[in-house]
Amino acid sequence: LEDGNYSVIKETLEDLHIGDIAEIVEYVSKEDRVAIFSVLDVDEASEVFEKVNEATRNTLFEELDEHIIVDIIRELPADDAVDVLSELPKEKARQYIRKLIRIEPALTAKIRYLMRYEEDTAGGIMDPVFVAVKADATILEAIEEIRSQEIDEDFFAVYVVDNDGKYLGDVRIRKLFTAPPQTKIKDLIEEDRIYVTVTDDQEHVSNTFSRYDLITVPVVDQENRLVGRITADIILEVAKEEADEDIYAMAGTDPDELENTSVFNAARIRMTWLAPCLLGTAVTATVIFAFKDKLFVGNFSYVFGIAMAFVPMIAAISGNAGLQTSAIIVCGLASGHIAAERLKQVFLREFRIALLVALACGIIGGIICWGLPRIVTFDNAEQAVEISALDIRVTLAFSVAMFSAIIVSTTLGLLLPFSFRKIGIDPAISSGPLVTTANDSISVAIYLSLTLLLVSL
Amino acid sequence: LEDGNYSVIKETLEDLHIGDIAEIVEYVSKEDRVAIFSVLDVDEASEVFEKVNEATRNTLFEELDEHIIVDIIRELPADDAVDVLSELPKEKARQYIRKLIRIEPALTAKIRYLMRYEEDTAGGIMDPVFVAVKADATILEAIEEIRSQEIDEDFFAVYVVDNDGKYLGDVRIRKLFTAPPQTKIKDLIEEDRIYVTVTDDQEHVSNTFSRYDLITVPVVDQENRLVGRITADIILEVAKEEADEDIYAMAGTDPDELENTSVFNAARIRMTWLAPCLLGTAVTATVIFAFKDKLFVGNFSYVFGIAMAFVPMIAAISGNAGLQTSAIIVCGLASGHIAAERLKQVFLREFRIALLVALACGIIGGIICWGLPRIVTFDNAEQAVEISALDIRVTLAFSVAMFSAIIVSTTLGLLLPFSFRKIGIDPAISSGPLVTTANDSISVAIYLSLTLLLVSL
Secondary structure, three states: OOOOOHHHHHHHHHOOOHHHHHHHHHHOOHHHHHHHHHHOOHHHHHHHHHHOOHHHHHHHHHHOOHHHHHHHHHHOOHHHHHHHHOOOOHHHHHHHHHHHHHHOHHHHHHHHHHOOOOOOEHHHHOEOOOOEEEOOOEHHHHHHHHHHHOOOOOOOOEEEEOOOOEEEEEEOHHHHHHOOOOOEHHHOOOOOOOOEEOOOEHHHHHHHHHHHOOOEEEEEOOOOEEEEEEEHHHHHHHHHHHHHHHHHHHHOOOHHHHHOOOHHHHHHHHHHHHHHHHHHHHHHHHHHHHHHHHHOOOOHHHHHHHHHHOHHHHHHHHHHHHHHHHHHHHHHHHHOOOOHHHHHHHHHHHHHHHHHHHHHHHHHHHHHHHHHHHHHOOOOHHHHHHHHHHHHHHHHHHHHHHHHHHHHHHHHHHHHHHHHHHOOOOHHHHHOHHHHHHHHHHHHHHHHHHHHHHHHO | OOOOOHHHHHHHHHOOOHHHHHHHHHHOOHHHHHHHHHHOOHHHHHHHHHHOOHHHHHHHHHHOOHHHHHHHHHHOOHHHHHHHHOOOOHHHHHHHHHHHHHHOHHHHHHHHHHOOOOOOEHHHHOEOOOOEEEOOOEHHHHHHHHHHHOOOOOOOOEEEEOOOOEEEEEEOHHHHHHOOOOOEHHHOOOOOOOOEEOOOEHHHHHHHHHHHOOOEEEEEOOOOEEEEEEEHHHHHHHHHHHHHHHHHHHHOOOHHHHHOOOHHHHHHHHHHHHHHHHHHHHHHHHHHHHHHHHHOOOOHHHHHHHHHHOHHHHHHHHHHHHHHHHHHHHHHHHHOOOOHHHHHHHHHHHHHHHHHHHHHHHHHHHHHHHHHHHHHOOOOHHHHHHHHHHHHHHHHHHHHHHHHHHHHHHHHHHHHHHHHHHOOOOHHHHHOHHHHHHHHHHHHHHHHHHHHHHHHO
16 A cells, blocks of 8 residues: 555545544554655644544654654644643653743643643543623624634534623524524523533533533533533543443453553553452462361262362352442443432342342252252262262252352442442442452352351251 | 422422433332423423433333323424334334324324334434535525524534435534625535445444544435434433443343343343353363362372362453453444454454463462462371372463463453354453353363373373
8 A cells, every 4th residue: 555655645545534544543554654644734634643542642752753743733722732742741741832832822821721620520621612602792793703703613502601701501503593683692591501610520521411412511610610611522432431441440451451552561451450360369269278178078078079169150150140230330320320319229129139139049059059960970879878968968058158149249249339439449340350359259258168067067 | 309299399390401300200209200290391291201211211101191191202303202112012102103193294204214214223313303405505595494494403513415315515503604695505515524324333323423523423315315413412322321231241231121120120130141150150060070080089189179279260360361352352343443454463462462461370370379288278297298299280280271271261252252243242242251151161171181181190
């Protein structure tokens, strides 16, 4: 495709959308990336630069000349420039800002203003460009005002402010077309004033969009002054990002991994999750050893053999039952559906479901534990006799242990997401491998204790 | 709050948004639900009816009078009416349509037209109401046209069609304000014509929104005629729904569960996932029994004891390593980031990461398997001597088995999402408990075979 023939590249790219060019840039070689940027106009280049994923942008920061990057950042809207700069190490970002301030003082002031807000708040994701008109203007005056603002971004609602810039409400664009031109803006204001505040968490903003089916929302500061707007495309990105984060947390890995081109670093990130699991299962092994000295003598050795074969079952089933519960809670918390008023209702419901599930698994598990050894093992009659004297108790121990382990793991699955959230940990971690491994140890301990207890009777 | 004082309820509700009223309706009692609907205006009632979750709507269908429901459906936009009706049993939906056709023939025709499309395609989620103008109109004529269409929904772009209704492109609304009124529409058309086709899957539509940062997209039929539009609020709902589906699949449960008010049904849904896991772990138990007869004699009984204690570790770690890989693939497939062109790159990367992870876990696991029995068990010297003669081989078997099991489970985590997708199963299932349980059996079989092999040497 690309062997140095720049004019061909240029022609090919001209027919493509920014989103498509960005995707190509993400997976061509270093040389091709630099070649693509050399043929793009600076405004296209800046859009592509903003659209590629973080990993690619990191490499671009290194591969492109510094003055090209400065030109690219100059072309970006202030909010995108902030996003891009905040991915850099602080010192590096300051360096670019110092360069920018000389050539683009107005943009740099905006960037500095936006940089005050945390990345994952309404202030951090908002676009400071919006269309605002005064309440006592007529439609004609408002349209004149919009024209004079020369905003080159799309807008989807016209915001109304008072003389201090305080937010009063919005006017649907279709009203500007359909109402008589002399109508006062204040007569068209929508009564339902939905807005968010700069300090609101982006999850809250995302839930506000879902709750009220929004396309765009105004952002106000602490004094209720209109300072920006957030559009649904940003929120869609946020929602997908947060969903991916939850899925990665459940699998015990990190979205950062993908931003990392190095295989070694990716393996390192995965190991930071697997290493605690190794320790957790070492605890499980220790639990088994602790019982081995007691179960592993005389007649009991057969019991131990049978009991051991069912350890994976009790660990997997109780772990999964807990996971089912915690996934429901994690999704409910993320979407805001589980609010404080509903807690009692949710707990009661989950606890009842857990009782039914534990009962069913206890019974089915007991039947398997009783039947399976008879079907698959012990050709020799002596073993079979010894076993049959014990196996009702082994079965009973397994059945009760399965029931108890599921109740324990479901309770953890119910409570941990709330506790994690309270102490500022992502609730999705409670559906991850760390909690599942901890669950393993607990259920195996319950299981072997019960077996020992019943068999010793 | 509510003890029959209807005028108080009415006043309270008047200050609230539809989204908030819907949330209240979702968790009050049957009587309060009916009371709330009796005080709402029919247009508010229809908006609330559409906004509440499916479980609540199901109960409303039973609790409200049939003529009230017909009135509510009459007020709904056609696309929402279709969504609501398609939740009903077919016969029941037809009954309502027969009632509607007499009083609202135009709406019913629209409903019937929309019902042809599958629920999860662009046609199924689109809104058939849009603003379209002709290419050779001037801005003034276009605005007159928009006014005469009396559309009472918001619009965020003006679509341009030719005389056959074929889609030509869109005009940004700000252009209508800022260009001179005599400008021809065709001179304002955006060159980047992004649209979707009625038969496109909603996941594809959602990825189109992300890729091009859209707020709204036009929908065309097979003949390229403009037939509707999809706005970002619908896509946000779709994206959240699909993310939740993935998380539920990973946890081994079903979003249907939440739509189900009965605790018994919820438990039944969870059991349909746990039951195959019970069978899967029964296979693991059978694998262990198969080896037990060989490992469980003489000296080997000690080996068996040690080996058994590490079964949870090898099952958990290999399962989790596979899960990490499959989660990356599942998210990549869902977002469209893993396209055919990148397959080789993705496979190579994942395989390299797997090698590193398997190596690290093999070594750490081996160290734990060698050290742990020395620390926590065997007070009695005789056992310790017997063990030490064997434990290097046990350790080696565990270490190699851990490595192999991780390679196998990672390969499954890499390949299964693609295979599942190919045969039409949700790829997220491959990150779920069923695959993890199957993994357990495989890794335990590898582990015990290797132990037997090395110990018998």
